[in-house]
Amino acid sequence: MEWYDRAEAYDILCGWDPRPERDFVLGASERYGVGPARRILEPFCGSGRLLRVMPGLAVGFDRNPHMVRYARGRGVRAFRADAARFAVREASFDAAFCLIDSFRYLLTEEAAIAHLRAVARALRPGGVYVLGFELTGDLDPLRSRDAWSGARAGTRVEGEVTCLGDRAARVETLRVRLLVRRGRDRERVEDFQPMRVYARADVVSLLAAEGSFGLAAAYSGYDLDRPVPFEDAAGSVALVLRAHPRGT
Numbered sequence: 001m002e003w004y005d006r007a008e009a010y011d012i013l014c015g016w017d018p019r020p021e022r023d024f025v026l027g028a029s030e031r032y033g034v035g036p037a038r039r040i041l042e043p044f045c046g047s048g049r050l051l052r053v054m055p056g057l058a059v060g061f062d063r064n065p066h067m068v069r070y071a072r073g074r075g076v077r078a079f080r081a082d083a084a085r086f087a088v089r090e091a092s093f094d095a096a097f098c099l100i101d102s103f104r105y106l107l108t109e110e111a112a113i114a115h116l117r118a119v120a121r122a123l124r125p126g127g128v129y130v131l132g133f134e135l136t137g138d139l140d141p142l143r144s145r146d147a148w149s150g151a152r153a154g155t156r157v158e159g160e161v162t163c164l165g166d167r168a169a170r171v172e173t174l175r176v177r178l179l180v181r182r183g184r185d186r187e188r189v190e191d192f193q194p195m196r197v198y199a200r201a202d203v204v205s206l207l208a209a210e211g212s213f214g215l216a217a218a219y220s221g222y223d224l225d226r227p228v229p230f231e232d233a234a235g236s237v238a239l240v241l242r243a244h245p246r247g248t
């Protein structure tokens with residue numbers, strides 16, 4: 001079992017206010033993309049926590065059937081697909097987004113390129129893909145540990161994510177531990193998730209090899225008025241990628 005099979009526990013643990021992320025995505029489309037977005041795609045949508053605050057605007061997909069079922073059960077549009085080989089109608093979205101590190105689940109350069117190409121095909125020319133992930137190439141893996149919790153309706157979920165630092169061929173493993181408490185019941189979940197490692201130079205060479213996107217702006221938080229030079233970006237970043245007109 002992977003921890004994403006526990007869609008509700010994920011949704012509780014990641015139950016922080018989603019509006020800053022939503023406003024950032026919508027604002028990035030207005031500022032750097034094709035204007036106010038009316039149709040938005042979320043690859044790796046998980047439980048749909050962000051789709052829920054974009055009613056009527058966004059559709060998502062995820063490879064995990066538990067996540068897709070949970071998202072649909074909460075009233076959003078979601079379908080099941082792998083991010084490295086999905087297809088939607090060409091140029092049918094104004095913007096796309098993928099936050100909190102999910103892009104790094106694509107473990108090879110081929111998979112990352114295939115994903116970016118598929119997103120570019122889905123976007124109208126000039127549309128943006130807001131991609132948030134960890135530039136781990138700049139971090140000390142041995143000190144990468146995060147622990148937090150969430151609670152809802154009598155269920156409390158404690159989570160801990162640790163980078164085990166076993167980087168080989170640009171893949172590191174994150175250990176995820178959950179403690180789910182409901183009344184007297186306790187359940188522990190442990191999972192090991194391989195993720196691709198990116199330093200800034202890896203991002204630059206990926207975008208050059210892929211060719212569909214230009215880097216419009218880089219951020220280290222969700223304040224649209226405070227972009228950072230990409231050369232200074234480190235740690236958790238949100239990149240705004242703009243799809244080139246087709247055939248350029």
Ligand SMILES: C[S@@+](CC[C@H](N)C(=O)[O-])C[C@H]1O[C@@H](n2cnc3c(N)ncnc32)[C@H](O)[C@@H]1O
Nearest residue numbers: 004044045046062063064067081082083102105
């Ligand atoms: C950290 S969650 C992010 C969910 C959501 N984007 C959010 O912000 O809450 C990562 C999600 O990526 C999904 N995932 C991992 N690899 C995938 C792939 N190759 N294709 C589609 N979904 C994938 C997992 O099933 C999981 O639901």
